[in-house]
Amino acid sequence: MxxxxxxxxxxxxxxxxxxxxxxxxxxxxxxxxxxxxSGIRIPRWKIVENFRTSSRKVNRNDPYPNAPYAPNSYTPGYIENTGTFRFLPGMLRLVGGTTWHWGGSDVAVPSQ
Ligand SMILES: Cc1cc2nc3c(=O)[nH]c(=O)nc-3n(C[C@H](O)[C@H](O)[C@H](O)COP(=O)(O)OP(=O)(O)OC[C@H]3O[C@@H](n4cnc5c(N)ncnc54)[C@H](O)[C@@H]3O)c2cc1C
Structure with a gap:
């Protein structure tokens, strides 16, 4: 190195x-x-493709990587709750941060 x-x-x-x-x-x-x-750079088309090819569709974080070196906020360790009110927001580790969350939450899935 x-x-x-x-x-x-x-x-x-x-x-x-x-x-x-x-x-x-x-x-x-x-x-x-x-x-x-700490996160990687992912092009927009790849995030959309990740969503389309996700088998679950209902998980808002499916389009985004949850790498061991850069876990999302649903992985224990990213956010520590110190108060009495438990709050676990969805936060993403990638270039651009949580602004990318739209891709997984607002895309309509046609029923078949
Ligand atoms: C589903 C959803 C919908 C939302 N809708 C709206 C909306 O409609 N309107 C609105 O105003 N807000 C909305 N929000 C909230 C908004 O997206 C966030 O509040 C905002 O993006 C947070 O920005 P931030 O820069 O504070 O944090 P983040 O965007 O989370 O940025 C933190 C950055 O730090 C990086 N990072 C973390 N740890 C390290 C480290 N150790 N070393 C180096 N880098 C690190 C992360 O990878 C990330 O890039 C929404 C959030 C979600 C989850």
Whole structure:
């Protein structure tokens, strides 16, 4: 493995809508920014294809990978509930973050 070194004013962890907008605004103000993202980059067509070929259809996370190195939020360990109210939101680990969730939740499945 080749070691690389990078330099930036700010390092943003996560490329979801929060991190991306933060990085964009910082860059507009002249700061150099690095975004670290643990998930993979998946093209839109692949997410749609993953949904179409999913055998279950009812699972909203089927179109997205649930890799051991980047689990989604339904996998224990991604989100830790510390309060008394149990809340488990669906969050995705991929480039773009949870903004991609539309592909699995809003596509109508024709009944046959
Ligand atoms: C089904 C569904 C429908 C929704 N509908 C709406 C809607 O209609 N309107 C609306 O406003 N909101 C909606 N939301 C909510 C909205 O999508 C989320 O609130 C928003 O996308 C969260 O953005 P975020 O950047 O905070 O987090 P995320 O998008 O989850 O981004 C976090 C990023 O950090 C990365 N990451 C995590 N851990 C690490 C790590 N250790 N190292 C590096 N990177 C890491 C992840 O891969 C991800 O890219 C919906 C959510 C879901 C699940």
């Amino acid at each position: 080749t070691a690389s070194s990078y330099d930036a004013d700010v390092v943003v962890v996560g490329s979801g809508v929060t991190g991306s907008n933060l990085a964009y605004e910082l860059a507009r103000k002249g700061r150099s920014v690095i975004i670290l993202e």
